[in-house]
Amino acid sequence: MGKYIVHSTLRPIGSQVINKLGIHSFLSDEPVAAKGTDAAPNPVQYLLAAVGSCMGATARDIENREDSLTIKSFNVDVHGETTTYADQSSKVTHIDIKIKSETNLDPVDQQTFLNEVVRQCTVHSSLEGSVPMDISFE
Structure with missing residues (x-):
């Protein structure tokens, strides 16, 4: 079980928020x-x-657990759509995920590998059922 703590602070400029996670920090903002x-x-x-x-x-x-697997390339394109409602709330209403991977596996084992990536992905599993997602493999 993992436990994660993020401390987020709104800065006094625009919509900038500084996020701190242990020794790491990153900024978020709006257009x-x-x-x-x-x-x-x-x-x-x-x-x-x-x-x-x-x-x-x-x-x-x-890959680190499977001696017979070598990933030559692994790319994921993620497109999201949001909807803004009359009460000014908004929500991510659809996510489209395209995975392109090149490995040393035959086509059947390649598909099994990609299915396992989706199944084991913590973030995907956390969103599944809350946000409609389409996943395709190239």
Whole structure:
């Protein structure tokens, strides 16, 4: 079981938020059109990046456990759509994930590997059922 703690502080400029995680820190912001300063990705972009990053890390973890697997390339494109409602709330309403991977596996084992990446990805599993997602493999 993992436990993660993030401390987020709104800065006095635009919509900038500094996020601190142990020794790491990163900024989030909103575009100028949304009254931000566009100094960093917005939170939804980080959410989508978390999906792709987790799938990549999961692929590497599987490779590290499987002696017969060599990943030559692994790329994930994640596209998200949001909807803004009349009460000004908004939500990510759809995520489209495209995974392109080149390995030393035959086509059947390659598909099994990609299915395992999706199944074991913590971020995907956390969002599954809450946000409709389409996943395709190239």
